[in-house]
Structures are given as structure tokens and as C-alpha cells.
Amino acid sequence: MKLHGDLPAKIPLFPLPGALLLPRARLPLQIFEPRYLAMLEDVLKTPERLIGMIQPRPGPQGEPLLARIGCAGRVIAFSETDDGRYMITLAGVSRFRLVREISGFTPYLSAEVSWDDFTRDRGGVEEDPAFDREAFLKLLRRYFNAEQLSTDWGSLKEAEDELLINSLSMLCPFEPEDKQALLEAPSLQTRRETLVTLMEFALRGGDEEVRQ
Template sequence: MRPGPSNLGPFDPGYADLPTELPIFPLTNALLLPGGRLPLNVFEPRYLAMVRAALQSPDRLIGMVQPIDANADRNLQADHRPAVHQVGCAGRIVSFEETPDGRYQLILSGLIRFRIKEELPMAKGGYRRVVPNYQPFAHDMAEHEFQLADRPRFLAILQEYLKTRQARLDWKGIEEVADDELVVAMAQMSPLDPEEKQSLLECPDLDAVVEMMVALFEVHGVTSGGEHRLH
């Protein structure tokens, strides 16, 4: 699913070097896809500890997962473990900033999806860890060629959907964004429901992501305007 024909970044680990243990950050409605960027504002003590540990690791990876219950990550005790979806995405910390009031502001770069094989005991800092299975998503780290068959129509459908949700998007410069980067960014930014975003995460590839996005937009009352494929 990783966008574009370009190789991984110079600081990204290779598939063989992925960690066998991964800290997870359960966060409702936060979608990270391979090749995407996700800004995070971290302030809870357990997740501050998680970020510190990740920054000290050679790969700087954090696994983003969604709780199954959309309200489960609110007002929890530190030792409570809400059930989470079994598929998440490992993201590498590519930038971070310490704020004067004790927060971390991060940007994660999506690297590869994973399926939770096993949950480990809590880390000393109070955050959760899992044994990830990357194998079903090994293609996320491979090179891909992707092109929308009808980019103007995809943008028109997206724009109509955003209107139905009373959401706004800065369209300036969007013409210069590559198709793969566009699909990943719009999938992450679209105001879809948590379960809908999880469906996008679990799509096998970007072609399926486009199909799923259009289907979800139609659920929200947007017509696709024909039967032609968009990819």
C-alpha cells in the first residue's frame, strides 16, 4: 500500500529489521496508512513514557491502533486495557517537539501495517506492548505504481462528500500532489467514522482503498456519477 515508486527513507528500517515488540497507542479515529503522516499531541504520562522509550530505540516505531469501543480511550485508569482492533499501522517518529507545558508534539510516518499476534505485559511506564505480525502486510514496504483512472471525478466525489459533512479542505496546490499521496492523505483526513476508517486501514491495497472510500461516500449520500472505475 505504500505510495509511490520511491524507496523507503534513509532512516526507515528494512523489513528484516522491524522490531519483534511494538508499543501501541490506542486512539479513536486516528488513521495512519503506510506512506501517510499523522500529527500527534501526547500528554498522558503513560504515553509520554512510551514516546521517550520509542525515541531511545533504533527504529523509533509506535503502533497506532483503534479501540473497538470508540469511547474506550477516554477517562481510563492507567492499568485498564480496552479491546483494540487487531490490525494497526506502525509509524516512525520523524519529528518531535517538547512543549513548555510538558507535552510531546510528534509526526509519525506510516511504515507498515501489522496484525496483533500477542499482547505483552504492560511496560514499566504503563503503556501497552504487542508482538506484531507484519507478514500479511509485507507488500506495504515494497515499491508500487498507482494511478487514478479518473482523478477529476475522484476529487469531485470527495468534494461533494466533504460538503455533506460540513468539512472544509484547502484545495490549493492539490493538483501537484501525486495520485497515491492524494488517496492516502484524503483517506486519513476525511471525517469518516472510526469503524469506516478501520475498514480503509484493512483494505489490501490503494485500489481497494479508493473503492472503499467511494462506497463509504455513497453511504453518506454522495453519488459516484457512473460506473467507471476510479483506479
């Protein structure tokens, strides 16, 4: 069964804490666990070559649960290392809503998913009309200095709004629940506003009263 053209109603899941994939972005991954090597082998046999990236989270009793929203990526590159690991690159295709987990047939998780709420993900590049790039880059420089991070500032200044905001959302060392908030942002502007809030929060030293 297929939904929305080439997007399937069932995809394999790769739960990985803190890993964020966004539409039209690229995510490099290292695959080495036997169950995920089996997943990759199965994925490469399908025409879509989709893997659903999703955040695991602890339930009320500490049991492992999955976030309700993830992002599917298409395997666009892969290579094998001498010790049997695979280096792959996913290209973000669309976010999805988890409908039902499917387990028992393979060593890895799969799920029925819905793409209905995320048609914008499969459109053109998003813009952020209210984006003040100069002020944003000043804040970003302060944040990178505080976190002792380095980057190519020339490339950041030239990057399109979506590429800049989404790449930073994926790369910055935020907590998994913050990464999930960035994933679920309904628009590029909302994601940028969330990103600014997270950087300002980090610069204030993580004072919980400030965050609220």
C-alpha cells in the same frame, strides 16, 4: 528479535479511536498522558523509533479490545510545549497484525506483531490504474461541501494517487470502524473504492439500507 530487516517483533501500542495512519503517510499527534509520555521516552531510545497505531473497539460484553491490524509509524519529528506536552509526527512504515498483547512491564501496552502480510507496504509508492481523478474530485467536492470541510483544491489536483487517497482516508471524519476498513484495504484501488463508498453513503444521509 528482529523480523524483516529493521522491523522488530515487539512494538509499543498507541490505541487511539478514529486515528488512522497509513504507509508512507504522515500523522501529527499530541502526547500528554503520563503513560504515553513514558512510551515516547522509551521509543526515542530505540533505533527504529516505532509506535504502533491501533484502533480500540468494544468487545461483546463492552470490554475494551484492540483491532487485529494496525500500522506502525516512525517518529520523525518531535517538540516539547511549555506545558510539558509533546507534538510528534509519525511516518507510516508498515501495517502489522497483532499476535499477542504484552502488559505489566510498562505503563503502556506493547505487543508481539507480525509483518508478514504487508510486504507491499515497504515497497514503492502504489498506483491506482483505474483511478478516474475527475469523477473522484467531483464527488469529493460534494462531500466536503456537505460536511463543511475546506481544502486546497489545487494541491489535491496535483497530488499523486497514493498521497491523495491515503491523505483523504486519514483526514475525512469517518467512524472508527470505517477508518479500520480503509486501513485493511488490500490495495490502493480497494482503498479508493472504500473511500468512494463512504463518501456516497454520507451524502445519502447514512441510510442503513443504502449502505448494505
